[in-house]
Amino acid sequence: MRRSGALLDLLSRRMRAAGETALQAAGLRPRHLLAMPVLRDRGESSQADLAGTLQLDRTNVVGLLNELEREGLIERRRSPEDRRRHTVRLTEEGRERLARAEFTLAAAEDLVLAGLTAKQRDTLYELLAKATAAAC
Amino acid sequence: MRRSGALLDLLSRRMRAAGETALQAAGLRPRHLLAMPVLRDRGESSQADLAGTLQLDRTNVVGLLNELEREGLIERRRSPEDRRRHTVRLTEEGRERLARAEFTLAAAEDLVLAGLTAKQRDTLYELLAKATAAAC
DNA sequence: TATTGTTATACTCTATAACTATA
């Protein structure tokens, strides 16, 4: 019986472990590299929108942003239009740390996928992108 | 930049959540459906071998097997050849519960991958199998 | 009433260290 779930579970555990190791020197974790690219691409975002995009619970986004804010990589500001919202942006340092960390992480990820050819890695990425794009 | 890790993380979280929901009625969790098929295919296994195959820490396999043993789905016996080892097997009830649960889980997994065609799901499975087959 | 951010909390997953019994 074809059980993609078991393989996904194993591969994502390896990815996480490899990512943690690779990012350790940069003082970041894979989870940080989920949120930061979104902020860079959008320019800014509310915490709720960010949680929706990452499909993380908003309560966990609070802690994630606390860590990034403590490191000076993001900043929160109260939105003038809707004072319930925090507008979150990358700082300049956040942008720089992200650029370096992304290369480090991408290299580590490719290493985990060393069993695949470059073309197969591309196909895998496309299939994952298509699968996750679906509502659920 | 191509970041398979982020997509893998998201998809495996969805898989886990869908699997938990689907297996709830059977009183099992996705993690149980990792170990049980290995035991069925091998007939029996020591805990250390099982941990190696699943790439789980042996300390976590202890708890996993405790749950399955409490439910009467596996049995541990002291190995006569090496009295340090526990020989683990599926019970008859374990075999039956597994057969039913596998269909339930496979259906739930296909639902998570609904954004892909059947052929794409097969390709994804093959790529995941090849990627995880590599040492690391 | 509903939403945004927050805190407190609980449960799962994973890894490390240390113990025991065997080899």
Place this chain on the structure above:
DNA sequence: TATAGTTATAGAGTATAACAATA
């Protein structure tokens, strides 16, 4: 000395409930 299983424990990931501020 080393290995198999176990226990205790700590850290990360995730979700739920409840609250204050704001809409």
